[in-house]
Amino acid sequence: MLAAARAYVAARWRGLAGAFAAGVAAVGVVGGVLGLATVAFGLYDTTATNPHGRVAAWALHHTFINSVRRRSGDVAGPPGFTAAQVAAGFDQYAADCAMCHGGPGVDRARWVRQLEPSPPFVIDSARQFTPAQLFVILRDGVKMSAMPAWGETRTTAELWNYVAFLEALPRISPAEYAAMRHARDPAEREH
Amino acid sequence: MLDGTAVIRSLSPLPLLLALAACAQPDRPHWPVVGDAASGRVWTERMGCGSCHIIPGMENATGLVGPPLIHFSRRTMVAGYLPNTPPNLVRWIKEPQAVAPGNAMPNAGLSEGQARDIAAYLYTLD
Numbered sequence: 001m002l003a004a005a006r007a008y009v010a011a012r013w014r015g016l017a018g019a020f021a022a023g024v025a026a027v028g029v030v031g032g033v034l035g036l037a038t039v040a041f042g043l044y045d046t047t048a049t050n051p052h053g054r055v056a057a058w059a060l061h062h063t064f065i066n067s068v069r070r071r072s073g074d075v076a077g078p079p080g081f082t083a084a085q086v087a088a089g090f091d092q093y094a095a096d097c098a099m100c101h102g103g104p105g106v107d108r109a110r111w112v113r114q115l116e117p118s119p120p121f122v123i124d125s126a127r128q129f130t131p132a133q134l135f136v137i138l139r140d141g142v143k144m145s146a147m148p149a150w151g152e153t154r155t156t157a158e159l160w161n162y163v164a165f166l167e168a169l170p171r172i173s174p175a176e177y178a179a180m181r182h183a184r185d186p187a188e189r190e191h
Numbered sequence: 192m193l194d195g196t197a198v199i200r201s202l203s204p205l206p207l208l209l210a211l212a213a214c215a216q217p218d219r220p221h222w223p224v225v226g227d228a229a230s231g232r233v234w235t236e237r238m239g240c241g242s243c244h245i246i247p248g249m250e251n252a253t254g255l256v257g258p259p260l261i262h263f264s265r266r267t268m269v270a271g272y273l274p275n276t277p278p279n280l281v282r283w284i285k286e287p288q289a290v291a292p293g294n295a296m297p298n299a300g301l302s303e304g305q306a307r308d309i310a311a312y313l314y315t316l317d
Contacts, residue, residue, distance in 0.1 A: 051236050057251060105294065106297050113238055123254075128253075
């Protein structure tokens with residue numbers, strides 16, 4: 001009697017588990033078909049004029065931050081930076097980065113606002129990332145964004161120069177920054 | 192038999208009551224809408240405002256270079272320079288360097304329409 005009841009319950013459970021597995025498989029198949037249809041018929045809007053939705057923006061940005069954290073573990077940051085490194089870093093920044101990232105009181109190039117994601121101002125990036133993390137961002141770039149990897153075309157010393165400048169940037173006033181730009185290129189007095 | 196005018200008369204205080212309720216609500220924005228807040232949100236995202244400002248409800252807008260963009264519907268001053276009216280907020284967004292020369296917020300070459308849309312969006316933030 002008891003054994004029969006047990007067998008019945010076990011059979012019931014197997015039936016339920018089977019139905020559940022079939023349900024999961026069905027959802028998987030439908031999801032897969034929807035995913036493929038999205039790719040095949042261009043259902044996802046990849047135009048840059050239409051910004052990422054909140055979920056996509058959050059997921060991309062946090063994936064980037066956590067990926068950088070994970071990959072910067074074995075980069076040993078220097079204990080500090082010299083004024084010469086900051087100066088060299090500014091020179092490189094003005095040539096390679098300012099059009100996308102702007103500066104204190106200075107806008108980015110006009111076309112940059114149409115990149116998606118749009119490049120952030122990096123004035124306080126050094127508060128959000130350690131020097132080792134900034135080094136990894138510069139060396140390896142950011143996938144699915146306009147941020148290039150610079151490790152291929154810049155020496156390790158040059159990569160650290162950018163970091164030195166980014167570390168100094170939060171303490172550079174708009175007036176000082178304007179003077180630095182003017183000293184580098186007198187034509188750049190005004191934006 | 193239902194008298195139509197009596198029903199209407201009994202309902203007539205309703206709009207008045209609703210208006211009173213709206214006045215009593217202290218956090219109500221007291222500015223007329225100056226632009227399209229939805230496009231303003233898109234421009235705010237695209238202009239990188241969030242890398243210098245914390246903006247409630249906007250992903251990745253965590254910058255601490257300038258003040259958080261909050262409470263604009265109730266704010267007294269814009270950047271501490273201009274009384275908080277729609278034209279003044281639009282002016283600041285368009286040319287912060289003209290209002291406060293040498294501050295860190297760049298003139299971004301926004302059109303009047305874009306600046307109005309951004310202002311309308313800022314007035315929706317609390």
